[in-house]
Amino acid sequence: MTNTKSLIKGIGQVSIPVRRLNESADFYRDVLGLQELFRMNNMALFDCGGIHLLLGIAEKPEFDHKSSIIYFNVDSIHEAYDRLCSAGVTFTSAPHKVGDLGTVEIWLAFFTDPDDNVHAIRSEISKS
Structure with missing residues (x-):
């Protein structure tokens, strides 16, 4: 068995399939505040703390589906929640505790x- 620990170095890019590229790209740039690196006819690329986030119109039916959930780290979840709500973001849940790691x-x-x-x-x- 190959030691995959030495092969995987982290996440370099995540792709999110979209149907309305400009509206979605504007949302990720203007509402979530991600740095847009470039935008073309069928894709837009953003920097998210060193990980690239690619928004793209699916080129084949097998890629046209809802994305995996991306968890965006924030310093203060309540402050981020309030600011994003004020910006018109639709939340399906309010901030809530999901786990206890002892100190956090x-x-x-x-x-x-x-x-x-x-x-x-x-x-x-x-x-603490």
Whole structure:
């Protein structure tokens, strides 16, 4: 068996299939505040803390589906939730605790983008 630990170095890029590229790209740039690296006819690329986020119109039917959930780290989940709500983001859940790691609690709040892809904001809140 190959040692995959030495092969995988982290996440370099995540792709999200979209149907309305410009509306979705504007959402990720203007509402979520990600840095847009470039935009073409069928795709837009963003920087998300060193990981590339690719929004693309599916070129084949097998790629035309809802995306995996991306969990965006935020410093203060309640502040981020309030600011994003004020910007018109549709949340499917309010911030809530989902786990306890001993010294920190994991909090999430799920939202949808213009193409109804589900994502979340995520925060680790210190218990001390």
